[in-house]
Amino acid sequence: MEVEIRHLRAFTAVARCGSFSRAAEELSITQPALSRTVAQLEAALGVRLLERTSRRVEPTDVGEEFLHQAEGALASFDHLLATTRRQASLRLGFSWLLPAPWAQQSIKGFEKTTGASVKLIRTDDPLQALRRRTVDIAVVRGDEPPPQPLRTVRLYDETRFAVCARESPLAGRDRLDWDEVRHWPLIVNTVSGTTGPWSWPPESRPTDIVETSNYDEWVETVAANRGIGIVPETARHRSPHPALHFIALTNAPPVPVRLVYLPDGPRALIRRFVDASLEASRA
Known part of the structure; x- marks a missing residue:
């Protein structure tokens, strides 16, 4: 049987803790599984690494030397992993x-x-x-x-909000019902927008659609008062455009x-x- 990293971690944990039960808890494995792993290591090496008594578990003389070398090997291995992961x-x-x-x-x-x-x-x-x-x-x-x-x-x-230009007739409103949106030109980001005609049943969809192809175009088209837009709440907090006014939507489905x-x-x-x-x- 080949010796693996898990065997070294199991042995060093038991030797350091002086207890199979405490080492098993530290490694988040069962005590029988830990005992089998240490026994596999001893069998593979052909030596006894630990002295087991009713009160304590201690390394043998060979185990003390092996412990010193194993801890150094594990430290080098962990350093190698950490160094490589920082590049990922x-x-x-x-x-x-x-x-x-x-x-x-x-x-x-x-x-x-x-x-x-x-x-x-x-x-x-x-x-x-x-x-x-x-x-x-x-x-x-x-x-x-x-x-x-x-x-x-x-x-x-996320909660949806309506947004319009400051000069829009809607700018005086603090609430707008989801069903009212279809009566206004709807500005849609066709590439990454979260709301479009597809967001309503066919019989109640907005029919006057203004299409844009990215978020910046969408913002400026709304600011130019070409219609209204619908956005997640995040945009209300993080799009401080002086020409925009955000309106709470009632009965609007959330944005996944x-x-x-x-x-x-x-x-x-x-x-x-x-x-x-x-x-x-x-x-």
Whole structure:
């Protein structure tokens, strides 16, 4: 049997703790599994490394020397992993306005637990960026499910707000019902927008649609009073445009916020980022 890193970690934990039960708790494994692992190591080496008594577990003379060498080997191995991981990065794509504080908490948690870094990449079409493999994972808003083979994880929902120009007749309103939106020209970001005619049943959809192809065009078209737009609440806090007025929407469905990724991407990093993101979304 070949000696593996897990055998060294098991032995050094028992020798350091002086107890199989405490070492098993430290390693988050069962005591029988830990005992088997140490026994496998001793069998592979052909020597007894630990003296077991009813009160304590202590290294033998051979075990003391082996412990010193094993701890050095593990320290070098861990240093190698940490150094290499610091060079790894995950490319996070987004089309506009990463949600706060979710994004900051997710990135901080991921980088702290992995040693890898997150590279932020702004792109008008995150799904296309995934298909072209210029990003590894993307933040996507909206109701439309991503096409295969993209995978998705739903994080949480954002409240929708209406937005109009300061000179719009709606600028004096502090509330607007979802059903009223169809009576106004609707400005839509066709590439990464979260709201469009598809957001209503066919019989009640807005018919006067003004199309834009990115967030900046959308903002300036609304500011020019060409119609009204619908955005997640994030935009209300982070788009301080002097020509815009935000209006609370009643009876509006929320906007799902999701992570989307390819199944054959860097799986370990993606999994850890998804875990950090889900934890941040519950905070």
